[in-house]
Amino acid sequence: MKTLGFLVDEMLFQDFEKLHDFSKIFGLQPKDVKVFSFMEVKKKLPTLQQNQINNKDFNWKGEIQNQNAKEFLERDFDVLVGLYDGKHRFLDLLVSESKAKFKVGFKDADPRLYDLLIAVSTNDLPTFTAELKKYITLLNKV
Template identity: 40%
Template structure:
């Protein structure tokens, strides 16, 4: 129990450090790759999430999705890559190579599609090397470059708004 509290505190400390040192540099590069971070306990419509690439005129092989669940038991996760608190060490570092690989990938766009305030999800969003980060409304506005305030359960509205803002920002290929 003590290690769990220490892990949570370490993750929050690492998150704060990353957010305080984050530099944002806007560029006009077109979006060619997409990463999505989800909370597996909040999202049930898996096929709808996979349509993000189609909405943005990207090929499906340019989309990478990871899901996080707070359940530490081995569960059957329908996502390709599903992670849990066991993938973090006691000092808040990531000890899973697949998760590290996702975070090191320089996505042109990262979508953080989760509503619950989970430290691990916020840490994954902040630690990602994505060039442009988009999410739904969060308490900490430093996590994302663009925040789209829509109802979490209305994925279609989020996709419409996302495409509209990315078009205005000239980030979509013709």
């Protein structure tokens, strides 16, 4: 594995620095770990965060109107992790559009979208990290 991407629901998880720590765990360069987040409603305050999408960035046909999101989805990640609970119409669409080689989700995610579902809660990042490392090693992705 040389590149790792995360699609994150900001309602669930905001500490993106913990996700960048995955670079140390998997022996990657920090620049090779990318995080893209979804927020249901755009904040009124200006933000410098460019790797973010919200429900207004989708048209009525479900097409993505956010250039940064399109670029993220075009990246050929070795592993993409969907960090959100259950089925989520916007994040599920992003996962389905991703060019990632291997997609990993959490227990209640749509199994048609992922190559691997790990049966832990999204709140339990340490257990998820250990399980991900175990399966990525077993599947010869590292």
